[in-house]
Every structure is written in structure tokens, then in C-alpha cells.
Amino acid sequence: MTTQESLAQAVAEGRAGERLWLYATYHCNLACSYCLTESHPRIVDRRTLSRETMLEAVAEAKALGFTCVGITGGEVFMLADFAETLRRITEMLPTVALTNATHVTERLLRRLEPLAGLDAALQISLDSDRPERNDALRGPQNFAKVVHAIPRLLERGIQVRIATTVADQSEEELERLCELHRRLGVPDEHHVVRAVVRRGRAELDGMGVELGADDVLPELTLTADGAFMHPFAPTVRNGRTDLDLLVSRQIAPLEAPVRRFLAIAAEQPVGDDVRRSIR
Numbered sequence: 001m002t003t004q005e006s007l008a009q010a011v012a013e014g015r016a017g018e019r020l021w022l023y024a025t026y027h028c029n030l031a032c033s034y035c036l037t038e039s040h041p042r043i044v045d046r047r048t049l050s051r052e053t054m055l056e057a058v059a060e061a062k063a064l065g066f067t068c069v070g071i072t073g074g075e076v077f078m079l080a081d082f083a084e085t086l087r088r089i090t091e092m093l094p095t096v097a098l099t100n101a102t103h104v105t106e107r108l109l110r111r112l113e114p115l116a117g118l119d120a121a122l123q124i125s126l127d128s129d130r131p132e133r134n135d136a137l138r139g140p141q142n143f144a145k146v147v148h149a150i151p152r153l154l155e156r157g158i159q160v161r162i163a164t165t166v167a168d169q170s171e172e173e174l175e176r177l178c179e180l181h182r183r184l185g186v187p188d189e190h191h192v193v194r195a196v197v198r199r200g201r202a203e204l205d206g207m208g209v210e211l212g213a214d215d216v217l218p219e220l221t222l223t224a225d226g227a228f229m230h231p232f233a234p235t236v237r238n239g240r241t242d243l244d245l246l247v248s249r250q251i252a253p254l255e256a257p258v259r260r261f262l263a264i265a266a267e268q269p270v271g272d273d274v275r276r277s278i279r
């Protein structure tokens with residue numbers, strides 16, 4: 001069976017996803033309390049994927065049958081040329097890029113304008129409708145910057161999703177947050193809510209929910225450290241990347257980690273009734 005056929009079969013059986021994830025960098029301008037990757041402004045080892053590495057990986061992924069891309073970190077816009085990189089990736093496959101949206105200046109908005117009309121979305125973190133509650137988790141002025149950025153992105157035709165990480169928010173607080181994102185122009189189907197995953201720094205701090213073996217759909221995830229089983233795998237604690245869910249150190253050519261990934265995913269349970277608690 002070819003790699004393309006094996007991937008298609010794994011996707012059809014619900015053992016693997018058809019999205020390729022890229023950890024663009026572990027560098028970030030924020031230092032959120034629950035950050036799974038210990039990202040922060042003064043991080044020494046930024047573990048950045050070059051533009052060429054990301055473009056080549058996505059081109060290969062498309063040829064192998066992956067149908068979409070997710071880009072995360074760290075903060076993707078810490079990379080000076082990320083707007084251009086995102087456009088070029090999106091011209092190959094539909095892409096969602098996760099961002100804290102604190103860099104959305106007029107200059108960046110102009111650089112993002114070519115994304116309008118393309119199948120690209122920015123997934124922006126927002127954890128509460130109350131500035132002080134949100135900023136306690138994510139840093140000073142975060143709420144104000146995000147609420148300022150979202151309508152400006154939407155005005156320019158750029159798709160926006162909101163991602164909420166649940167720590168101790170009440171049902172009422174989450175409902176108020178939904179009212180807020182609707183007012184900002186983001187519909188319910190573009191609001192992602194998930195728990196803090198107990199890995200990396202969150203595990204050291206005893207935060208979040210334990211990750212069971214079947215809780216996350218395997219989705220091949222590339223970092224500067226290697227390829228991993230899913231985007232919650234390459235977490236960091238005490239400055240070191242967790243390697244328990246490493247697929248391979250090799251990330252190029254992409255077919256090599258894909259084959260190893262599919263061999264591991266072959267052990268995943270099959271069927272529509274497999275419960276994946278974290279997305």
C-alpha cells in the first residue's frame with residue numbers, strides 16, 4: 001500500500017486526522033500561566049521552523065493526501081515574515097494559524113490583506129469576557145488588544161475563530177464570553193472551547209485534565225525537535241521538550257515521519273464511537 005493509500009485508510013477509519021500541524025516557533029511575547037510550551041519573551045532556544053522547511057513540508061503533505069494545515073507555537077507572529085509565509089502555505093492547503101493577536105497593528109493588517117478570499121483563518125485566544133479575568137491568565141492589556149484586533153481583521157475579510165482555554169471559568173462566564181464573540185462578529189461555530197491539558201508546565205503546576213491514550217485524534221505535528229503524534233504532544237517542562245509522543249527526529253522528507261506516524265496510529269481504536277475528549 002502506498003503512503004497516500006495508508007493515510008487515506010487511517011483517516012477513513014478515524015485513526016488519524018488529515019491535518020498537518022507545524023510548530024512555527026516556541027518564542028512568544030506573552031507568558032500565560034497555563035502555557036504548555038513554556039513560551040515567553042526571553043526564551044533562549046526558540047526552536048523555529050524556517051519558512052523553507054514549512055513550505056516544503058506543506059507541499060509534500062498535499063502530495064501525500066493531507067487536506068489542511070494548522071500552525072501554532074509559541075506565537076506565530078513573532079516571526080517577522082509570517083504573514084507572507086501564511087499566504088504561501090494557504091495557497092497550497094486550507095490553513096488555520098493560532099495567535100494571541102497582540103501584534104495586530106495597521107502594518108500587519110495591510111500585510112494580511114492578501115489572505116482575504118483565501119481559505120485561511122486566524123484562531124485567536126480569548127478566555128473571559130472580563131478584562132481582569134482574561135488578563136490574569138494571559139497578561140496585561142491582552143483583552144483590550146484582542147477585542148480591538150478582531151473587528152479589524154474581519155473588516156478586511158480575514159476569517160477569525162476564537163479559542164477559549166477553560167481553567168476555572170464558570171458556565172455563566174463562558175456564556176457571557178459567547179455573547180461577546182457574537183457581538184464582535186464571530187459566530188458560535190467559530191468558537192473553540194477546550195480544557196487545559198495536563199502536560200508540560202500545566203502538569204508541573206497540577207493544572208488541567210489528564211490526557212488519556214484516545215483523547216486526542218493523532219495529527220502529525222512537526223517541530224524543530226522532530227515529528228510528534230498530535231499538537232498537544234511537543235509540550236515543554238523545565239526547558240525540555242516532552243518526548244513521550246515523539247514519532248521521529250526526522251521531519252524531511254515528510255514521507256518518513258508520515259510512515260512512522262501511520263504505523264503508531266495503526267494501534268489506535270477504529271470507529272465512530274471512539275471518544276476524543278480534547279480538540
Ligand code: SF4
Binds near residue numbers: 028031035036074075
Ligand atoms: S499560551 Fe500561547 S500566547 Fe500564551 S505564552 Fe503560550 S504560546 Fe504564548
